[in-house]
Amino acid sequence: MTVTDPPIDTRRVDAYEKVTGQARYGADRVPDGLAYATFATARIGKGRITRIDTSAAEAVPGVQLVITRFEPDELHDVGFIMAGGYAIQSLQPLRDDRVAYRGQPIAMVVADNLVAATEAALLIEPEYEPEPFAVKIDAEGANTLVQEQAIPLPFLADIKLGDADAAFKASPVRITGTYEHAAQHAVPMEPNASVVRWEGDKLIVNDSTQNANAVRFGLATQLGLDPADVEVTSPYIGGGFGQKNSMHLHLGPIAVASRRLKRPVKMVLPRPQTFHTGSFRPNTVHTVRLGADENGTLRSIIHEIDAQTSRHDLFPNLSTEVSSRLYAVPAFRGRHRLVQTDVQTPGYMRAPHESPAMFAIESAMDELAHLTGIDPVELRLANDAAVDPVTGLPFSSRHLAECLRRGAATFGWEKRNPVPGSMVAEDGSIIGWGVAAGCYPGNIVPAIARLTATEDGTITVAVGGHEMGQGIRSAVALLVSRDLGVPVNRVIVQVGDTTTVPQHLTAGSWGTAAALPAVQAAVDELRKALDVTDPDEVDLPAALHAKGKPVLTVEASTLGPGQAPPILDRLRSGGLAIGGPVYPEFVTFSWIAHFVEVRIEPTTRRIRVPRVVSVADCGRVASPVTAASQVRGGVVWGIGAALREESDVDDRFGGFLNTTLEEYPVPVNADIHQIEVDFIDEPDLLLNPVGVKGVGEVSMVGVAAAIANAVFHATGRRMHRLPIRLEDVL
């Protein structure tokens, strides 16, 4: 394309559908004869159900089914996704008399309408035999396991580099701190929602999922179906953030109910139930030891983590994957322990391990800067890593230093008075300026793209991936438009649809980085098929006409670096096929630096965040508009993590207590002010030919740490627990 061409429209390609209400999410359909399902849930912390009276529920007019238990051959095991299965946890409710945690479904009602279903669910009368339970990781009944022994997989072996303990002891400057991160819930705006129906022996599922493959193969496994007889579509997801990354456990029950009633069934989980039926970010406690020279050069890092899991599954923690890579350090020792508690299985919530880990490490680095009198930005630059400290391999790209330098200049960091509490606003608010870096692993998965060119000039791209707000449709459409010269609005992007190409889990910030190389490969195939080698734009109708084909379809697949073609079989059979961040010849991470101003109001001590500057290295920026929104969103999430969000538990009750959007406060509009985003925009051509790395999660990593460091700068008080409360700054 030449410079004289008009600029490509980079606005979000599916924005029109979204601003007009035409985009259809999981439950946005009302097929004929639709029935409505709802759960009744356990109100004890743990135990068993001795008796359950459903007569009142069954008497509600309009109720069609009340189910308290499915037969084992009706709902087979699906398995926890991190243990080779497809589901959010191994425990499938409604199969026995056990209550593993408060909030677990104990009965399901299906009725002609929602009010009848809701009323009937409230009339379910269980009797329980309660048992002792533990919901806190320091509770007596909690059970602590050493992760690398409990899950003996190579990628979970604790990272040990040199003799970190000896190096720490020998260091002239030593920092020791404990940093706790609260449990949190992702609460995507769209609750888990599905509509299922049968066409003969074929099960048709409209779901809100980041993993249509898992829903398809999970339901096939659970119901004993041929996967070819399960179709799953999830074209628009009302936010995922990891909470929708595997099969949810209402799907099997409503599919069975739909088959029994011979009617479509819809289930929208009530917001409070999503706090117990979906995964959550586990509570973690991090103990960090930094050893350094007087000039701030790191000699040793020791990072020990206790992370919450459930009784029935081990959700692996990967905190040290990032804490070992941020700086050049000759000695590192990690240790992960998993603490079993009586909750549903925790899981991935945006930057699941990385955001809490970075709060710990970057708080400790801020302490080191304060102790040595070195500027926090200079300290980070001085400890920049040239190669991966863990493997000795080069990074495929690392522009963290440039992120720090550019962010500091944009923010005006040189005007910072390093003395805590020294900067005061006109209204008496104390100003604090904080910085933190962040990184996120560059994982990758194989992908298949199918491209159909039509003589009317449209190109339809079906690719593995899910659209949950990150803008994957826009990134794909822009790539095709830039390459072929087709207007963006003539590129139709199909994602989240198992009837097209396999739909691997979209998570871990690999969605766009996996989809784009496959789409690029398919575009290259199309050019070959049409004999168009000219790099300029393609006259599609003419080229198709010349070939005598009104429609031409090509397909291509791509693998991650070092992956072999058999991995495509895993993709096609619904399994996880994740590569990286350590590849045969290099190591890939995305990098970011955040600069934050906080103001602590003089009387209320309320903490506000008037401005943030974030500079990211996510490789080439494939879609500038949506990428910038991703980073702003990550910053908002960091503000929520630092100042608002905590899922409370109580030893007396079990489960989580604050299960509404009123009591689990996420940032609202009035909490958010100026957020300035910049990108290094240097392609990472080792990772893939398109040069893109992930951005959705690295955008959040380090934000909470930067806020906590800004609060230190304002108050002189080190924050050891998130979220920060008013009482912490009184």
Place this chain on the structure above:
Amino acid sequence: MSTKDSTVGLACTVNGQAVQLELDPRESLLDVLRERLALTGTKKGCDQGHCGACTVHVDGRRVVSCLTPAIQVTGQDVTTIEGVVGQDGGLHPLQQAFIDNDALQCGYCTPGQIMSGIACIAEGHTGTDDEIREYLSGNICRCGAYVGIVAAVRQTADGA
């Protein structure tokens, strides 16, 4: 809670069209719009009045439809995102401003944000960006598109 099989009549207009329905008096306006009229542009985020995703206009005033019993709108005019149009019959300026400012990500809260934003402008609560932020704080965006949302409302208010 009653288990009687009793219904009541509802007569109102929705997006300018007359609607007559027999309802369970417990049905929310939100569920009637979505499940009976298949107007699924209005979203259910919490069903408790906390998130604003279900915001619609009743006689021009913004309400959370999940906390509005449907029978309460008898004789009133309901407008949903499907009924929002610009003067030329195309997009409303605020819808266009949402596109231009990328004031959305996943799009699930967007219909509610736009209904609230139109009302916020009509109410005159756009004097400063902070005022816009306060008067749009009943609409949660978990993706965190707030910077764009404020810009879109600002642009539309200034252009009006």
